[in-house]
Amino acid sequence: xxxxxxxxxxxxxxxxxxxxxxxxxxxxxxxxxxxxxxxxxxxxxxxxxxxxxxxxxxxxxxxxxxxxxxxxxxxxxxxxxxxxxxxxxxxxxxxxxxxxxxxxxxxxxxxxxxx
Amino acid sequence: xxxxxxxxxxxxxxxxxxxxxxxxxxxxxxxxxxxxxxxxxxxxxxxxxxxxxxxxxxxxxxxxxxxxxxxxxxxxxxxxxxxxxxxxxxxxxxxxxxxxxxxxxxxxxxxxxx
Numbered sequence: 001x002x003x004x005x006x007x008x009x010x011x012x013x014x015x016x017x018x019x020x021x022x023x024x025x026x027x028x029x030x031x032x033x034x035x036x037x038x039x040x041x042x043x044x045x046x047x048x049x050x051x052x053x054x055x056x057x058x059x060x061x062x063x064x065x066x067x068x069x070x071x072x073x074x075x076x077x078x079x080x081x082x083x084x085x086x087x088x089x090x091x092x093x094x095x096x097x098x099x100x101x102x103x104x105x106x107x108x109x110x111x112x113x114x115x
Numbered sequence: 116x117x118x119x120x121x122x123x124x125x126x127x128x129x130x131x132x133x134x135x136x137x138x139x140x141x142x143x144x145x146x147x148x149x150x151x152x153x154x155x156x157x158x159x160x161x162x163x164x165x166x167x168x169x170x171x172x173x174x175x176x177x178x179x180x181x182x183x184x185x186x187x188x189x190x191x192x193x194x195x196x197x198x199x200x201x202x203x204x205x206x207x208x209x210x211x212x213x214x215x216x217x218x219x220x221x222x223x224x225x226x227x228x229x
Contacts, residue, residue: 006158033216042119042204042219043159056214091158093217102146102208102215106159 002026004107006092012113013082020078021110025094032075033104034067035091036060043091049075082114117142117209121220128195129228136190136223138205143183146215148207150179150190153222159204163190195227 005024013019025032030051035043046065048056051072061067064082069075079086089111093104118141128134138148147166151159163172163179165188171180178191188205202224206217 031215033214035217040221042206042221043217044219045214045216048214048216050214056216093159103149103161103164104217105161106151108158111156 004092004094004105006090006107006110008110009108010111010113012115015082015084015114017082018078018080019082019112020076021090021112023075023077023092023107024073025075025092026105029094029096029105030072031095031102032069033093033095034075034077035093037089037091037109038087043089046077046090079112082112084114087112087114117145117207117218119205119207119218119220121203121205121223123223124221125224125226127226127228130195130197132195132227133191133193134195134225136192136203136205136225138188138190138220140186140188140207140209140218142209143186144210145183145207146210148179148181148188148205149217150177150188151204151206153202153204155202162203192225195225197227197229200225200227 032049034046037043049069064080067077089109091109092107095104149164150162165181176193202222204222206219208215
């Protein structure tokens with residue numbers, strides 16, 4: 001069990017550029033979540049995958065955001081035409097999703113700064 | 116909509132003190148509640164998870180309790196140490212969210228003074 005990994009750990013980009021983040025969940029975890037955390041706030045849910053299917057998206061996920069999880073393994077989160085308001089920590093979490101075991105394990109996060 | 120509130124927002128205690136962090140939530144139809152620790156600029160480390168059928172969980176110096184009927188959870192830290200300094204977040208999964216996403220509070224920032 002190597003834990004949830006995220007790449008890159010930090011990203012600085014200019015407004016209007018596109019960025020892509022990657023998340024590798026714990027192997028055998030079929031559920032994968034993306035959250036966003038701004039300074040002084042708790043994380044907020046963005047989207048959820050069960051295997052390769054994206055089953056839920058928050059209204060926080062505007063049209064500029066897209067997420068994929070091909071083959072039900074790693075996931076990517078892309079932000080197009082970044083805005084300064086996108087600056088935040090993007091956190092990925094995974095869980096087994098069995099009947100009583102929904103404990104989520106988080107990665108180290110990707111900190112995005114839009115200048 | 117589930118709302119989670121954590122009080123106090125910040126807490127400073129001398130080393131060795133016992134302390135309690137509070138978490139309240141508006142919808143009692145939850146599956147479980149998790150307490151996390153977050154160090155500055157880092158991800159979240161899960162400390163304790165309490166299933167809805169349980170009333171408490173313990174791990175080392177940490178004890179978390181859950182009272183679903185009143186919508187409250189507490190995290191008790193015994194004999195605090197400077198290394199406990201961090202932000203503590205509580206979150207729950209509730210039945211109103213089909214994907215079982217976590218709904219978080221804003222956290223309590225704990226400082227343990229040597």
